[in-house]
Amino acid sequence: MPRTRPASWPRLTRRGVSLVVVGVVLAGISLWFDLRDILVLAFVGIAMPVVAAVFVALRRPRLAVQREFAPAVVPAGEATQVSLVVQNRGTRTFDGAHWRDRAPDGAVGPAEALLPALGPHETVLPSGDDRVRVEYRLRMPRRGVFAVGPLSIGVHDPFALAGIERDAGSAHEIVVTPRVTPLAEALATAASIDGVVHSLQRRNHPNSDELIAREYRYGDPLRRVNWPATARRGELMVREEEQRGDPEARVLLDVPSNGRGGLAVHHHDRSSDVDERFELAIEVAASIGVHLLEHGFRLRCTSIADHERGLGATAPPDGSYRMPGGEHLLLEDLARVEVGGRRRRADDERAPSDARPRGRDAREPGFAVLADPSQADAGALVALRPGFEPAIAFVTATVSSAVRQMLENADWNVVTVRRTTEIGGAWAAVAASTAVRDAS
Numbered sequence: 001m002p003r004t005r006p007a008s009w010p011r012l013t014r015r016g017v018s019l020v021v022v023g024v025v026l027a028g029i030s031l032w033f034d035l036r037d038i039l040v041l042a043f044v045g046i047a048m049p050v051v052a053a054v055f056v057a058l059r060r061p062r063l064a065v066q067r068e069f070a071p072a073v074v075p076a077g078e079a080t081q082v083s084l085v086v087q088n089r090g091t092r093t094f095d096g097a098h099w100r101d102r103a104p105d106g107a108v109g110p111a112e113a114l115l116p117a118l119g120p121h122e123t124v125l126p127s128g129d130d131r132v133r134v135e136y137r138l139r140m141p142r143r144g145v146f147a148v149g150p151l152s153i154g155v156h157d158p159f160a161l162a163g164i165e166r167d168a169g170s171a172h173e174i175v176v177t178p179r180v181t182p183l184a185e186a187l188a189t190a191a192s193i194d195g196v197v198h199s200l201q202r203r204n205h206p207n208s209d210e211l212i213a214r215e216y217r218y219g220d221p222l223r224r225v226n227w228p229a230t231a232r233r234g235e236l237m238v239r240e241e242e243q244r245g246d247p248e249a250r251v252l253l254d255v256p257s258n259g260r261g262g263l264a265v266h267h268h269d270r271s272s273d274v275d276e277r278f279e280l281a282i283e284v285a286a287s288i289g290v291h292l293l294e295h296g297f298r299l300r301c302t303s304i305a306d307h308e309r310g311l312g313a314t315a316p317p318d319g320s321y322r323m324p325g326g327e328h329l330l331l332e333d334l335a336r337v338e339v340g341g342r343r344r345r346a347d348d349e350r351a352p353s354d355a356r357p358r359g360r361d362a363r364e365p366g367f368a369v370l371a372d373p374s375q376a377d378a379g380a381l382v383a384l385r386p387g388f389e390p391a392i393a394f395v396t397a398t399v400s401s402a403v404r405q406m407l408e409n410a411d412w413n414v415v416t417v418r419r420t421t422e423i424g425g426a427w428a429a430v431a432a433s434t435a436v437r438d439a440s
Helices: 014-033 036-058 227-233 276-294 326-335 346-350 375-387 401-409 420-439
Strands: 063-070 073-075 079-088 098-101 131-139 144-148 151-156 162-168 172-177 199-201 210-215 237-244 248-253 298-303 364-370 388-395 413-416
Touching (some): 036 162, 063 151, 063 162, 063 172, 172 326, 227 237, 248 276, 276 298, 276 326, 276 364, 276 388, 276 420, 298 326, 375 388, 375 401, 388 401, 413 420
Parallel strands (some): 073 172, 248 298, 248 364, 364 388
Antiparallel strands (some): 063 079, 079 131, 098 151, 151 162, 199 237, 210 237
């Protein structure tokens, strides 16, 4: 049977404190003037709040709580509708309580309100009198995975002399995805942005629309004979289906290897010292990733430190996403990336890179998003540069000049993004510079 758990010790209300003060004053007067009748009143005034505190401490309501979010995944800065179904599992009517759902730090949660009366638990012929539904809107200002709840129930005695807060139910997680800035389509149509296209020959593929003709081989079914091509070539030709794979692109994030999302769900209890550099980098990566997915790319999103493995558990092990639905998986994985409180060790700056560049015949667009990279991270990007075309690095204002110089010397196009409002402009500037370079 579910029981509420005390979230605090019983406390006296203003009425209870006033009654105790009056009782103490009457006790002093009765002792000073030897008025025994007043001493009885003083004892009653002091004892009643104490009895009330013991009463609320021993009163343990049995409540079951169900919590739903609509939507369950919400973009940062927007609100979700929270629905709570509170059911009385006890044999007595439960009324006169107040409820307040606990919201994460920084979120705008509900104000304390009166909980409607709940009838005794019904097992034989349930009519719904033992449960109530309450709703409120919860605005989530930041990206992350947050715990909402448990439900706080305020219980008082019949005279409202003492009260106690109890936790009912458990906390539930809500995923808050990073903001996505719409980007211009110019870069998607610029030269050399077609990505790596796999020309896969797949025979008898039922979903293929592109048909080519080749010479007849022993064992080919006669129903696949291409008669027009046979007439033109003067020899027996058959149809073969060709399917072109999705173009590929890569987004590399500047996060530590232990900051991978999906390995362990984290709960943010963020304060005012949140490092906005990493949040800006996450928003840049989210905007670029969604833009590329919408333009038909198969996207791989990995960290620089571990560039062969994906960031989250919802994507394949190599971190690849594709439409349809890939943008939702990408945003959820980015929501689970924990980058706050990152610390550098001295040996991280000297760690050798094991990055293996792709061959020049398999180049793909590469986008690095950097907030606080080390020399090892920069070295990894330099080693990966031959496999990317174009190679664009979006950096925040806190990236050191030494790292910028390393990337520029390796022919990375380094673009600075200082705030969220500059993401669209930075992308458009990259598109313009790419077009000029291709024209020249």
